[in-house]
Amino acid sequence: MSAGQLLAEYRRARRMSQLDLGLQANVSTRHVSFVETGRASPSRDMLMRLADVLDLPHRETNMLLTAGGFTPAYSDADLSSPEMKTIRDALMVMLRNQEPFPATVVDGSWNILMGNRVHSALLDAIVPEQKRQGRLNVLELLFDPQAFRPLVTNWEMLASWMLRRLRRQLTAFPDESMRRLLSRLLAMDPPANWQQPNEDGIEGPMITFDMAIGGQRLSLFSTLSRFGTALDVGAQELLVESYFPVDDATRRFFHGFAKSNGIECA
Known part of the structure; x- marks a missing residue:
């Protein structure tokens, strides 16, 4: 699943419109739409900003970044490590x-x-x-x-x-x-x-x-x-x-x- 598809899934799960997400992230609705449909390739900073607005847990944020071609932001160490x-x-x-x-x-x-x-x-x-x-x-x-x-x-x-x-x-x-x-x-x-x-x-x-x-x-x-x-x-x-x-x-x-x-x- 692409970063845009994941973003759309997380946004809909939180019952947010593209307009709501764009306003809170200080991004145009058009850009949010382009990211979700794959017409625009978001930067790492943009994905982190959108993840923050969506209040994604660390695991989902990492998944979003990985789908966008970036390294995860958060470690995932075993409790016994x-x-x-x-x-x-x-x-x-x-x-x-x-x-x-x-x-x-x-x-x-x-x-x-x-x-x-x-x-x-x-x-x-x-x-x-x-x-x-x-x-x-x-x-x-x-x-x-x-x-x-x-x-x-x-x-x-x-x-x-x-x-x-x-x-x-x-x-x-x-x-x-x-x-x-x-x-x-x-x-x-x-x-x-x-x-x-x-x-x-x-x-x-x-x-x-x-x-x-x-x-x-x-x-x-x-x-x-x-x-x-x-x-x-x-x-x-x-x-x-x-x-x-x-x-x-x-x-x-x-x-x-x-x-x-x-x-x-x-």
Whole structure:
């Protein structure tokens, strides 16, 4: 796909007209049209300016530049690489500070990259060993009948909400790996009416993750944190998901769970 075709796709995904894009980038509508149709070859600076106006993530900006024949603007280092040590150290501090409650680090496709000790112990207790081989995906674990699905008491509501969220992400940022993830989830017997929002049964200000484990009813909500100043593709996409107890029973359970697994918390 050419730079112009990509630009048009990103612009339409953000529901911007060529006029809107041109005005905000201080470029004529005619020039935007010429770039999109291939009648004009944009400079690197022009593509960077248009990407900034469109608020493209680093990955999409790199793709736009590469399609235009230019080198990427942002690095894309693996989290395990030496240059990412400072970030790994920061993530580990955030994960450990969340104990005795679970916390995990996921990439842009919801693959689990890191987890704190409580999260790891929870996976060991719930997910069969053969399922824990290789990289795990948060959403696939939620949909898997051999993982969290049978334990989540509000599964239909939670799974439907996550599918709609994933669909919105794809609309805003078309991405092949996310498209494949959505296809896999839709092949895992999703809720029949997942496309229809229904929050009638929700109590409180947050969507919760409700489970029943060994006769104990647990209720958690989560927050998502990301690096706001990242200049690396992977670092920008990292999400830290931290879980918090909704009630005292859930709080007591995780304090006891951590202790029973030999996890000492500060």
